[in-house]
Amino acid sequence: MATHKAVATVAVRGKLALIDVPTVAPAGRQVRVHVEWTASTPLDLHQNDGGLLVTHPQVLGDGLAGTVVETGPDVQSLRVGDKVFGFAFKDNTQRAYQDFATVAETALGKLPPGFSLQEAVTLPNNTVTVFHAVTKDLGLPLDWPRPVSQESFPKNPHADTPILIWGGASSCGQYALQILRAWGYTNLLATASPRHHAYLRSIGARHTFDYRDGDVASKILKVVEEDGRPQRPQGQHGPAVPFVLDCIASQKGSLSVIAGVAQKGTRVAALLPVIVRDATDNEAPVYCMDVQAAVNWAAGVEARGVRTHFYKDDVFFREHLQPTIVPELLAAGIVKPNKQRIVEGATLLERAQAAMDLLRGKAVSGERLVWRVSDLKL
Numbered sequence: 001m002a003t004h005k006a007v008a009t010v011a012v013r014g015k016l017a018l019i020d021v022p023t024v025a026p027a028g029r030q031v032r033v034h035v036e037w038t039a040s041t042p043l044d045l046h047q048n049d050g051g052l053l054v055t056h057p058q059v060l061g062d063g064l065a066g067t068v069v070e071t072g073p074d075v076q077s078l079r080v081g082d083k084v085f086g087f088a089f090k091d092n093t094q095r096a097y098q099d100f101a102t103v104a105e106t107a108l109g110k111l112p113p114g115f116s117l118q119e120a121v122t123l124p125n126n127t128v129t130v131f132h133a134v135t136k137d138l139g140l141p142l143d144w145p146r147p148v149s150q151e152s153f154p155k156n157p158h159a160d161t162p163i164l165i166w167g168g169a170s171s172c173g174q175y176a177l178q179i180l181r182a183w184g185y186t187n188l189l190a191t192a193s194p195r196h197h198a199y200l201r202s203i204g205a206r207h208t209f210d211y212r213d214g215d216v217a218s219k220i221l222k223v224v225e226e227d228g229r230p231q232r233p234q235g236q237h238g239p240a241v242p243f244v245l246d247c248i249a250s251q252k253g254s255l256s257v258i259a260g261v262a263q264k265g266t267r268v269a270a271l272l273p274v275i276v277r278d279a280t281d282n283e284a285p286v287y288c289m290d291v292q293a294a295v296n297w298a299a300g301v302e303a304r305g306v307r308t309h310f311y312k313d314d315v316f317f318r319e320h321l322q323p324t325i326v327p328e329l330l331a332a333g334i335v336k337p338n339k340q341r342i343v344e345g346a347t348l349l350e351r352a353q354a355a356m357d358l359l360r361g362k363a364v365s366g367e368r369l370v371w372r373v374s375d376l377k378l
Helices: 042-050 124-137 171-181 192-204 216-227 251-257 308-313 315-331 347-361
Strands: 002-009 017-022 030-039 063-071 085-087 102-103 108-110 163-166 190-192 207-210 244-247 269-270 276-277 286-288 303-308 340-342 368-374
Touching: 002 347, 017 347, 030 190, 042 347, 063 102, 085 124, 108 315, 124 244, 124 303, 124 308, 163 171, 163 251, 163 276, 171 190, 171 192, 171 244, 190 192, 190 216, 190 347, 192 207, 207 216, 216 251, 244 251, 244 368, 251 269, 308 315, 315 340, 347 368
Parallel strands: 163 190, 163 244, 190 207, 244 269, 269 303, 340 368
Antiparallel strands: 002 017, 030 063, 030 102, 030 368, 063 085, 085 108, 276 286
16 A cells, blocks of 8 residues: 555644555564554644644544554564554654554554453553653652562652642543552552542552642642651651642643642652643633743742653663553553543544544543544455
């Protein structure tokens, strides 16, 4: 095939379009994947309605799952017929909303037995985001191989340090709780709608809070104080909540409240972009890329924007995070796939547009919008 079908954003706030794109043969360590499933993300909405990081026409989607149909000459671990899932984003040839994607084998992991492609596709982009944000932006260790028991965990001065996950029911929040718990972090705090609290406690949250509570910041600080701060060397004092991962990054909805929790020495990592105004049917979104300038922080708070697309600057993560770590965590039950809402439609374009409309309408909570991509029968 010289070309195949893809769904692209073609104009800011416009309807998605079906376009023809080149079918690219893999080179070097690349493979060509028949894309069978994807999971829509807020970034898709930011790109379509806000034009964020977009050159039109741009194929959308960075999480894919499907079957390897062709391999490059230097591929080491994948074979034709392998079921794979991964996170790829560099250009139109790699993205998910199309019949075929040609990507580096290091951007993919093999599907473990006992899982479906539609389950696995909920993992890659947000598990990668967690590892990158926790290690690079918060500066906390997630050593690999993971210690197999509490007794074998290396001495970690932050094992009982309060870590706040804002947006715990989001995909990224759920994976953050599971991953941090698996690495021995025991004092995890999470915000979410109350209907999600029991589940979040089951996957690692010590305490849960209603993010809509007007007094939530003071309640978080009160719980931390009642729990007792972690032991520190004599004479040293630090913030009540030293680490915050903001999985929502809304200027008014999360960061302005987190500013009431953060104190001198707190590190805040927020998933970019900061949403100043959400997209609606009638208004374009407004974004900010500077977390430090987005709200008035207390002196000494370090607020950073998480740039997941730079995770490959870490050579170890580039080679091992998606091919090895994520599949092994899934196979071992250390992380569980997000709950899926299957988006239906008669065609690739209909399913993509339906998912986009659901994202814009904020019709998703505690689950991922997952949908079948290619209509080709190979």
